[in-house]
Amino acid sequence: MLECDSVKSSTPNTNSSPLPSPSHSKGKSTDVEDAEESEEEDEDTSATSPNVSTEFLRALQAHSYNEIRSMIQAPPQVHLLHDEDSHHRHVLSQVLQPDSHSVREALAKSKPSSNLTRLVSTYFDHSETTSDFCLRLLLTSLRVRELYEPLSHLLAVLPADAPPLSQPQCDRAYDLFLQFDSQDNPFALSRLHQLRDSFSHLKRDIQRDLRKCHSRIRMFRHATAGCVVISIVAAVASIAAIVVVAAHAAVGFTAVAAAPFCVPRQKRRELARLKQLEAAENGILVVNDINTIDSLVDRLQTAVEADKAYVRFALDRGRERHPIQEVLKQLRKNQPVLEHLLGDLEQHIYFCFYSINKARYALLKEICRQQTL
Numbered sequence: 001m002l003e004c005d006s007v008k009s010s011t012p013n014t015n016s017s018p019l020p021s022p023s024h025s026k027g028k029s030t031d032v033e034d035a036e037e038s039e040e041e042d043e044d045t046s047a048t049s050p051n052v053s054t055e056f057l058r059a060l061q062a063h064s065y066n067e068i069r070s071m072i073q074a075p076p077q078v079h080l081l082h083d084e085d086s087h088h089r090h091v092l093s094q095v096l097q098p099d100s101h102s103v104r105e106a107l108a109k110s111k112p113s114s115n116l117t118r119l120v121s122t123y124f125d126h127s128e129t130t131s132d133f134c135l136r137l138l139l140t141s142l143r144v145r146e147l148y149e150p151l152s153h154l155l156a157v158l159p160a161d162a163p164p165l166s167q168p169q170c171d172r173a174y175d176l177f178l179q180f181d182s183q184d185n186p187f188a189l190s191r192l193h194q195l196r197d198s199f200s201h202l203k204r205d206i207q208r209d210l211r212k213c214h215s216r217i218r219m220f221r222h223a224t225a226g227c228v229v230i231s232i233v234a235a236v237a238s239i240a241a242i243v244v245v246a247a248h249a250a251v252g253f254t255a256v257a258a259a260p261f262c263v264p265r266q267k268r269r270e271l272a273r274l275k276q277l278e279a280a281e282n283g284i285l286v287v288n289d290i291n292t293i294d295s296l297v298d299r300l301q302t303a304v305e306a307d308k309a310y311v312r313f314a315l316d317r318g319r320e321r322h323p324i325q326e327v328l329k330q331l332r333k334n335q336p337v338l339e340h341l342l343g344d345l346e347q348h349i350y351f352c353f354y355s356i357n358k359a360r361y362a363l364l365k366e367i368c369r370q371q372t373l
Contacts, residue, residue, distance in 0.1 A: 068095055068354055068357070071094050072091060072350075088136070088139070091135060092131060092132055092135055095135065095357075096128060096360075098361060098364050103124045103364065106371075107120070109371050110371070116209070116273055116276060116277070119209065119280060120276060120280055120363060120367065123202060123280045123283055123363065126195070126198050126199060127286065127359065129195065130195055130286065130290065130352070130356060131352075131353060134293070134353060137293070138346060138349055140186045140187060141186075144187070144342065145342065147183055147304075148335075148338070150179065150180075151180060154172065154173060154176055154328075155328065155335065160332065164321060164325065165328075167321075170321050173328060174314070174318075174319050174324060177311045177315050177327070180308070180311050181308060181315060185304045185308065186304070187301035188301065192294040193294070195287075196287055196291070196294075199287045200287075202280075202284060203281065206284070207281065209277055210274070210278070213273055213277060214274070216270050220266065272370035275366045275369075275370075276366045276367060279359070279363040279365075282359060282362070283359030283362070283363055285359075286352060286356055289348060290352070292348050293345065296341060296344055296348065297345065300341050303334065303338050304338075307331060307334055307338075310330050311327060311331075314327040
């Protein structure tokens with residue numbers, strides 16, 4: 001479990017990861033002065049935590065792209081799991097990091113009525129829903145492979161430029177066509193559009209809060225500048241009046257001494273809030289992975305439907321040799337395309353898991369950092 005106390009340090013260098021890190025969101029602060037203030041806040045925080053969190057680095061590396069793929073492809077532990085749903089929950093608990101318990105534990109220390117808490121909590125919920133759906137989509141990909149496996153075995157034993165099929169071969173192909181046609185297209189159902197809509201609504205809410213946050217930070221900056229000017233004027237006035245009334249000097253020096261306290265604690269909290277919002281907004285970039293996955297699912301659904309149409313064409317003509325042989329030839333031609341699409345889908349799903357975990361770690365780190373202020 002990733003505890004807040006161990007995540008106080010600056011973001012670790014993740015260049016050693018096997019895949020590139022997600023790009024920064026356009027919603028991130030581009031104001032030079034705001035960026036400088038953020039850097040000052042980083043320096044203040046790192047002053048109390050000078051070393052990069054070893055646990056944070058280890059946790060991120062342990063759930064890299066290759067580790068995630070290994071977890072999902074590992075055979076189920078029969079002694080721990082009772083059914084497919086249990087296996088699914090077990091794998092999801094291993095793949096999704098930080099896990100739900102760690103997230104709930106961190107959010108429990110935040111103000112439950114806070115709009116920021118609501119936004120980051122919603123992001124964690126959406127990212128978990130996305131991981132759950134992607135894991136189910138991997139199982140769908142596996143079912144497609146199982147659907148095609150008997151036909152693939154038949155094509156493997158039939159030479160590409162074979163003479164006309166024998167009647168036993170035709171009967172075998174016809175029976176496999178019946179089996180193939182009796183099963184539904186595993187990619188027929190998809191709710192990726194719901195995920196996109198959820199992230200789109202969340203992005204709108206986060207960007208609205210980002211604008212308010214930037215406005216408050218600018219207000220704090222102007223207030224700080226005004227405080228400094230007033231302090232300087234008071235100091236000069238007190239020095240000029242020191243020969244007249246000693247009490248005036250005391251007032252002036254009090255103003256000078258009070259100048260550092262013109263920077264309110266609220267400003268530091270607002271900067272921490274800004275970092276959380278930016279981390280959540282960056283996490284929404286996973287919608288790009290969702291769009292790619294959605295496109296591949298559409299292509300796969302179309303490819304399977306096309307093959308099912310060819311198979312029905314042969315079935316409508318009974319056990320005639322020529323239609324069966326022509327359909328087998330078409331299926332052989334389509335097979336590499338289907339394999340390539342399935343491979344692309346699985347790779348993008350693994351990368352989506354990796355992107356989600358990285359974003360969740362970054363956001364949880366900012367939440368824990370704010371709680372230490």
